[in-house]
Amino acid sequence: MAGDEIRRNMALFPIGIVMKLTDLTARQIRYYEQHELIQPARTAGNQRLFSFNDVERLLEIKALIEKGVNIAGIKQVMNPVGDGSDEPTVINEQSEVKRREMTDSQLHRMLKQQLMTGKRPGQVSLIQGELSRFFKSK
C-alpha cells in the first residue's frame, strides 16, 4: 500500500525531536546529512524536517557507528542515496528482512574488497566489530 510509504516518508519533526529519538547530537545528524546518509526535507525557513524513515535510518547509522564503522563504511553498507532517483524505501516487512540478509553479503564483499585492495591507515578502522560476525559461529 502506497499510503504507508507516504506516511513513512512524510517530513514531520525538527532536528530537536530527532535528537531525542536517536540520541544523536544535532552536529552528528547534520554531519551524516553532509555525507548523504540521510536527506531530510526543508521548511521554507531552511529548517530540517525528518520523516520516520529518516529516523530509522539514523538509528541504523547509530548502530553501525557504535560497532566501530566509520562514515565510509556506512556509505558502503547503506543503500545508495544519491539524488533520489531511486528510493523504493522498503514497503513491507518481508522486503525489510530481505534487505537485512543482503546487507551481510554486501558487508562480506566489502570487507574482502578492502582486505585485498590493501587498506590504508585511515580506512583500517572500518571493520573492527563487524569482523567478529564472520569469524564466530553464525
Place this chain on the structure above:
DNA sequence: TTTCTCACA
C-alpha cells in the same frame, strides 16, 4: 526558543 551555517580551540 530553536535551528542554521561557518569556523576553530
Place this chain on the structure above:
DNA sequence: TGTGAGTA
C-alpha cells in the same frame, strides 16, 4: 565531533 558566533 564539540562548541561558540551571529542570524533568521
